[in-house]
Amino acid sequence: MSDAVQPTAAEVRAAAEAVKTALDRHLDAVERRSGEDDPAVYEAFNQLAAAAEVYDELLYDRYDEVTPFEIPGTEDALPPYTGPEEPNAVSVLIRRDYVVVEPQRLLAHAERIEAADYDGGSDADASGTVHGALGILFGEFEADEIASRHKEFGLEEGDSTLWVTASDEQPEPGEWLEAPFEGVDPQRVVCRFDVSTVFDEDLDDVDEAEDGDEDADEGDEGDDDLEDELDRDLDEEDDLEPLDAER
Numbered sequence: 001m002s003d004a005v006q007p008t009a010a011e012v013r014a015a016a017e018a019v020k021t022a023l024d025r026h027l028d029a030v031e032r033r034s035g036e037d038d039p040a041v042y043e044a045f046n047q048l049a050a051a052a053e054v055y056d057e058l059l060y061d062r063y064d065e066v067t068p069f070e071i072p073g074t075e076d077a078l079p080p081y082t083g084p085e086e087p088n089a090v091s092v093l094i095r096r097d098y099v100v101v102e103p104q105r106l107l108a109h110a111e112r113i114e115a116a117d118y119d120g121g122s123d124a125d126a127s128g129t130v131h132g133a134l135g136i137l138f139g140e141f142e143a144d145e146i147a148s149r150h151k152e153f154g155l156e157e158g159d160s161t162l163w164v165t166a167s168d169e170q171p172e173p174g175e176w177l178e179a180p181f182e183g184v185d186p187q188r189v190v191c192r193f194d195v196s197t198v199f200d201e202d203l204d205d206v207d208e209a210e211d212g213d214e215d216a217d218e219g220d221e222g223d224d225d226l227e228d229e230l231d232r233d234l235d236e237e238d239d240l241e242p243l244d245a246e247r
């Protein structure tokens with residue numbers, strides 16, 4: 001970069017002060033948060049990310065140095081909002097990903113549900129496969145309840161995202177059911193909230209570096225107690241047949 005366009009030391013210092021201000025604003029929003037998806041926290045996060053990006057660029061241009069921080073981009077993930085200023089209706093689009101980590105636990109829950117629904121299981125056959133068990137589980141419980149009890153059902157959380165999109169008017173009842181997510185206009189997304197296992201993995205790395213083996217063992221004991229309790233509940237049922245690999 002030439003000297004003519006190189007940022008001044010004062011500009012770099014001003015950008016650093018902006019990061020400090022954004023940090024204070026973000027912490028204040030977190031301390032005052034009203035819920036898990038507080039829009040004030042989301043906005044403060046975006047402001048902090050933008051301020052940090054500006055500082056990082058100026059720092060590099062002026063001193064050929066970088067910061068050790070990496071903040072996931074959010075503002076560039078969606079185009080500018082062009083929907084109605086006062087939406088008459090909104091749609092909430094939610095995606096949650098799971099991994100089936102304990103198929104036998106999932107099957108056991110599905111068998112119980114099916115047996116109760118069919119008075120002894122005379123018509124119970126869907127629970128014998130993983131995909132059938134998933135259909136039974138999601139047909140019996142609301143998605144939010146499954147999210148809060150996923151470990152109990154033998155599932156492991158993956159990434160998730162929630163989009164709130166604006167509409168000029170509410171569609172006719174039932175007309176969107178065949179293709180509920182078709183034609184979503186990113187420019188009508190009012191806000192979005194993402195949860196990723198990438199963030200969890202980063203936190204786990206930090207925890208492992210800070211915690212000793214003794215503390216880790218104590219944490220494992222609590223998890224083992226919970227698993228033992230669930231396993232005892234499952235053991236009350238008859239022994240489950242092993243999964244057929246061809247299913």
